[in-house]
Amino acid sequence: MSVFIHESSFVDAPSTIGEGTKIWHFSHIMPHCTIGMDCNIGQNVVVSPEVKLGNRVKVQNNVSIYTGVICEDDVFLGPSMVFTNVMNPRSEVNRKNEFLTTLVKKGATIGANATIVCGITIGEYAFIGAGAVVTRNIPAFALVMGNPARHSGWMSALGAKLIFEANGDATCAISGEKYHLENGTVQRC
DSSP, rough: OOOOOOTTTTTTOOEOOOTOEETTOOOOEEETOOOOTTTEEEOOOOOOOTTTTEEEEEEEOOOOTTEEEEEOOTTEOOOOOEEEOSOOOOOOOGGGGOOOOOOOOOOOETTTOOOEEEOEEETTTEEEEEEEEEEBBOOOOEETTTTTTTEEEEEEETSSSEOOOOOOOEOOTTEEEEEETTEEEEEOO
């Protein structure tokens, strides 16, 4: 297995690209990036210096991933979603020493046209709805939507909405896997 890089794309050295990763049309991977195995980088994607993407990350078309962003394994970044990396950008002020880290944990999904304000953590298997504007940390398995993003439910690892019973238990309709909700935290059983 090897890496596929479309002839219209650029990968600046030094960068690390894992086996099986595909980088499609008009994309630019800047220096000092780490991209894991079996990732899919869509058209017109920019990955800024020092970004870290885990294994099997899917980046849809027209996404810019700025310095300070870390995506763990199995993250999905929807079409035209947006990351930021500075809280108070100004063209005339160099704030490269103020970049904030944004951590997207394993299995999280960020929907099309969502905006992720820097300096937050999106929990494992969280699901950010299309067009949401996320300004604070999102717990694991949480479903958030809107502007600003508000909690509207819970999702399983396979993307099924979880319906919790009075005892705090739920079952994924796709896998049959059990989950438990207690004190605002969801865990797999």
